[in-house]
Amino acid sequence: MISKNEFQKIIEEHQQAVLRLAFFLTKNQAEAKDLTQDVFIKVWEKWDSLGDVTRTLPWILKICRNQFLDNKRHRKYEDSFAKESLAESRHTLPASFEVWSCLLKLEEEERLLLLLVDHQGLSYSETASVLKISEANAKSKIHRARQEFVKIWEEAATLPKPRAS
Amino acid sequence: MRDLKVQNILKQLDEDLVPDPYLSQKVWAEVSSKNSITKSYRREIFFWRGLSLASLGFLAVLLIRQHQPESVTSSAIPVHNPIVFHLENDSGIAYENVRMEMELPEGVEFHTNDARIAKKRTLSLSADRFEIGKSRLPFVVEAKSAGLKQFKIHVFDENDKLIKEKILTIQFSEPQKAAFNQEKII
Numbered sequence: 001m002i003s004k005n006e007f008q009k010i011i012e013e014h015q016q017a018v019l020r021l022a023f024f025l026t027k028n029q030a031e032a033k034d035l036t037q038d039v040f041i042k043v044w045e046k047w048d049s050l051g052d053v054t055r056t057l058p059w060i061l062k063i064c065r066n067q068f069l070d071n072k073r074h075r076k077y078e079d080s081f082a083k084e085s086l087a088e089s090r091h092t093l094p095a096s097f098e099v100w101s102c103l104l105k106l107e108e109e110e111r112l113l114l115l116l117v118d119h120q121g122l123s124y125s126e127t128a129s130v131l132k133i134s135e136a137n138a139k140s141k142i143h144r145a146r147q148e149f150v151k152i153w154e155e156a157a158t159l160p161k162p163r164a165s
Numbered sequence: 166m167r168d169l170k171v172q173n174i175l176k177q178l179d180e181d182l183v184p185d186p187y188l189s190q191k192v193w194a195e196v197s198s199k200n201s202i203t204k205s206y207r208r209e210i211f212f213w214r215g216l217s218l219a220s221l222g223f224l225a226v227l228l229i230r231q232h233q234p235e236s237v238t239s240s241a242i243p244v245h246n247p248i249v250f251h252l253e254n255d256s257g258i259a260y261e262n263v264r265m266e267m268e269l270p271e272g273v274e275f276h277t278n279d280a281r282i283a284k285k286r287t288l289s290l291s292a293d294r295f296e297i298g299k300s301r302l303p304f305v306v307e308a309k310s311a312g313l314k315q316f317k318i319h320v321f322d323e324n325d326k327l328i329k330e331k332i333l334t335i336q337f338s339e340p341q342k343a344a345f346n347q348e349k350i351i
Contacts (some may be wrong), residue, residue, distance in 0.1 A: 008189050015184045022183055030292060033185050040192040095180035118168055119175040146171050153174060 002047045011040055014057055017120055018064050025068040026113050027104075035071065038066045056069035058126035061116070065130060102152045118141050187305070190277045194247035194305040241338035244308040245278040251319075260295045262323035265304075272310035272337075308337040 002010070018039050022032035042063050050059050103111050109131065116127040117138075128138040171284060185191070235268070242248065248324070266289045274283045282288065288304065318331045 004193065008193070009191060011189045015188055016179070016182070019182055019184050020178065029182070032182075033188075036185070037188060037191055037195070040188070041195050044192070044196045090214055096178045099177050101173055114171060114175065119172045119178065145169055149174075 002044070005046065007044060007047075007099065010060075014060050015040070016059060017057060020115060020119065021061050021064050021112075022068070025065065029038055029073055035064065037066060038067050038071070042067055057120075058122060058130055061120070061122075062130045065112075067074065098156065100125060102149060105152050106145060110141065110148065113138065113142045113145050114149060118146070187277060190305055191245075191249070193248050194276055197247055197346070228346045229243075241336045242308070243336050243340040244311055247305050247307050250304040250306070260322065260328075262291070263295050263328070264289055264291050264325070266290075266318040266319040266321070267304045267306075268300040268319075269306065270314040270316060272312065273306050273314055273316075276305040276307040308335075311337050313340050 001088070008027040015036060018036045019032055023029065026035055028033050039060065043060055050056065093131065103114070106114070112131060113127065116122045117124065117128060120131070122144070124138045125135050127142075128135045131138065133141075169277060266287060268287045269285075275288055277283050290304070306316075314335050315335060316333045316335065318329075318333070320328045320330075322328050
């Protein structure tokens with residue numbers, strides 16, 4: 001059993017990574033924070049089943065994804081960050097709004113691959129375990145996701161920016 | 166090169182994502198509750214799930230509770246134990262930009278590692294969304310002394326108009342006198 005101090009260190013160390021993934025999944029800051037809390041409660045409950053402590057982060061992120069899917073089955077998440085409400089999200093995501101606009105044009109799995117590999121720094125094998133796909137599949141899909149994302153990003157950069165109201 | 170470019174772009178995502186400063190306290194309080202709360206005590210805690218922002222939901226709760234002393238817990242809760250207050254919006258109406266405020270009685274503190282917050286008598290927490298059927302754990306408190314304590318909860322809408330006021334009285338006891346013991350642990 002993990003001690004309270006060790007557990008608090010785990011939370012401090014990984015909460016940002018979990019919050020990022022939770023936000024990628026729920027697309028809503030309040031939902032993401034709730035999900036992050038649910039995840040760490042689960043981490044506490046399942047701690048003894050963690051085999052390799054060097055793979056703590058992928059293990060926690062896997063719990064995060066499973067918890068999200070579980071919550072989704074039991075209660076409907078409101079997709080408040082859906083494409084049609086993007087304009088309203090500009091004020092809550094001032095720094096990353098443009099990035100989000102481009103990411104949302106990708107498939108969910110492509111977004112998650114970019115987050116886990118290029119943002120969280122997970123290896124292909126760790127990413128594959130979180131997403132429950134093969135390592136080879138992860139490698140080929142991330143390549144395609146990067147190409148697609150850069151293309152969308154560059155296209156967006158050439159468009160005129162909306163005037164601030 | 167392409168992955169470096171993607172990495173640099175994605176760095177911007179972190180600027181808008183700020184973790185909950187009380188996450189550690191809330192999670193710890195929740196897991197402590199799960200480990201040590203008796204079934205009857207849990208029922209009392211879940212009374213708070215009935216605290217609703219709209220009158221219909223709120224009236225329903227009051228009707229249920231009319232058979233017991235109004236808003237008083239039936240079993241004592243031990244001091245020095247973190248308590249999580251669940252608030253659930255079961256009103257059928259979703260709210261945005263609400264503010265929930267808890268006023269503590271004497272001998273009770275907010276459960277946190279931050280000494281400044283622990284010494285506060287009133288704490289306000291904002292939620293950008295409060296959806297139907299969603300429960301939140303906005304307040305974690307800990308009694309430092311035994312006795313009957315009254316908690317005041319206020320909920321305000323986005324115009325800072327008071328939507329609801331609720332007072333709950335909880336009996337706290339020294340651990341050995343409390344209504345539950347280690348044998349009752351779930």
